[in-house]
Amino acid sequence: RVCTTTRIGATYLEKIGDRLSMRFMRSQQWNSRTQARTNSSGGSWSMLSAAILSNRRIAARYSESLRQPFEVARSSAARGGMAGASTWAGTGLSQQDFMERDECLIVDESDVIVGTANKHDCHRFIPAQPRGLLHRAFSVFLFSPDGKLLLQQRAASKVTFPSVWTNTCCSHPLAGQDPNEVDSADRIADGSVPGIKAAAVRKLGHELGIPPDQVPAASFTFLTRVHYCAGDVHTYGPQAEWGEHEIDYVLFVRPMQPVSLAPNPDEVDDVRYVDRMELAAMMDPESGLRWSPWFRILADRFLDAWWLDLDATLEGSKHRDYDTIHHIL
Template identity: 45%
Template structure:
C-alpha cells in the first residue's frame, strides 16, 4: 500500500447500519484534511458518544496497515450499535448518518457535526453547538396551512404538532449553497419527500420563499434539545401527501381560526396537545401577519433575510 494512501475499510453491514457520510472534499473543514505523512490519526468534527450517558468522542484512526484499519472500523461499529439501544432503529441511523451544518450566530459556516451531537443538550451547552435548520410552511390554494404531528419515535419533541416540515440542510455540496438560500431550499424539497411523500415536481425549489431567520434554543427533555438558526420558508402549492409513519404521526390543514383553537388547547393542556417550540415562536412573532400578506399577494414585501431574530 502506498505511503500516501489512507485506508479505512468499512464492512457492508457497517454501511447498512452505521454509515458516516463524508461530504464532498471541497467542503471539508480544515481539521479533516490529511497531511502528506504515511500514517494519519485525526478526530473529525463529528463525535460519536461512547455510551448513552457520555458524549466523549473517539478518534477515527487511519494507518497504512489494512488489518489495523479493519479492526478500528469494527470497533467503531460495535460502539455505535451499542449507543442508545432503545432508540428507534431508523432514527438512530439518521442520528449518526446526518451531518448538520454548524454555524456561528451570524450564520457563517464553522464546521459540521452529527445530528446526534447537535441535539445533545450536554454538548449544546458545553460547546455552544449551533446548527442550521429550516421550517417549511406549506399552504394550499385555499390558504390553509398544512400541519404535521411528529412521530412518536422521533428523538426530539415526539408527538408534538408543528408546521409542515422541520429539518436540517446537511453538510453536502447541494445543501451548502448560500446564494438565495438555495442549499436550504434544496434540503426542504428533499425532506418534504422523506417526511410527507410530496414529490419534487409538486414543490419546485424556486417556489419556496425565504421570509426570515430565527435563532432559538429549546430543550426537549433532560437529554435532547434544539439550538438552531432556522430559515422560515413559505410555499403555496396543492400537493398530494403520503406521510411517512417513521416521521409523521398525523397531518391536518388548518385555517386561521382552527389554528387559534389549537393554540388555545395547547395553552390549556387539553388532550395533551403540544406544539413545537420553534412553531410557537413563529406563530407568536410572525405567522398571522405573514398569512395576511400571503392572501393579499404582498408576501415579498415582508421578506427579511438580513436580520437574524434571536427569540426565546
C-alpha cells in the same frame, strides 16, 4: 431549559475545541489510571478498551470537524455514507440511523459555517455543550390553494420533541449532498438560498411523500431567520440531555394544485390543514395539544402577519428580511 445569548464571534471554534480537548485529556488520564489498576489486580484491560477508544474517536471527530475550514469539513459527509441526495434515502433507516449519518452545518451566531457534526452530536445538551451545537435548520409552511396551512404531528419515535404538533416540515440542510444544500453568504443576502430550498424539497418527500415536481425549489419564498434554543424538557425532564439550538430559515410555499400526501409513519403521526381560527383553537391551552418550541416562537411573533398578507408574503413584496437573524433566546 433557558438559554442566554452569548456573542461567540471569532472565539466560537476555540471555546468548543478547548472544551473537547479537555475532555479528551481527561479520558487519557482515566485510561492510564484504570489500566494500572486492572493490570495490578489481574483484570482484563480489553473489557475497557472499546469504551476508551470510543471516547477518543468522539474527541478527535469534534476537533477535526470544528477546527478545519468548512471546505474540508464538508467532505466528511461523503466519508459518512451520505454523499448525495441520490444516495440519501430513508427506507429501512431508524431515527437513530439518521442521528448518526446526517451531517448538519455548524454555525456561529452570525450564521457563518464553522464545521459539521452529525445530528446526534448537534442535539445533545450535556455539560461539555449545554446548549448543543448551533446549526442551520429550516421550517416549511405549506399552504393549500385556498390558503390553509398544513400542519404535522411529529412521530412518537422521534428522538427530539416526539408527538408534538408543528408546521409542515422542519429539518436541516446537510453537508455533502447533491444538489448542494450549503448556502453561501451571497445566496443568503440575495434571498435565493438554493441549498435550503433543495433540503426542503428532499424532506417534504421523505416526511410527507410530496413529489418533488409538486414543490419545485423555485416555488419557495424565503422570509427570514430565527435563532432559538430549547431543551426537550417535556420528554426528558428539567435536565434534558436533548434539545434544539438552531438558526432556522423560514420558507413559505403555496402550490397551485393540492399536493399528494403519503406521510411516513417513522416521521409523522398525523397531518391537518387549518385556517387561522382553527389553528388558534388548536393552540389554546385547553386543547391539551403540545407544540414544537420553534413553531410556538414563529406563531406567537410572526405567523399572523405573514398569513394575513399571504399573497404579498409569497410574492416577496412584504415581510422579507434576509439580513436579520432574530435572536429569541
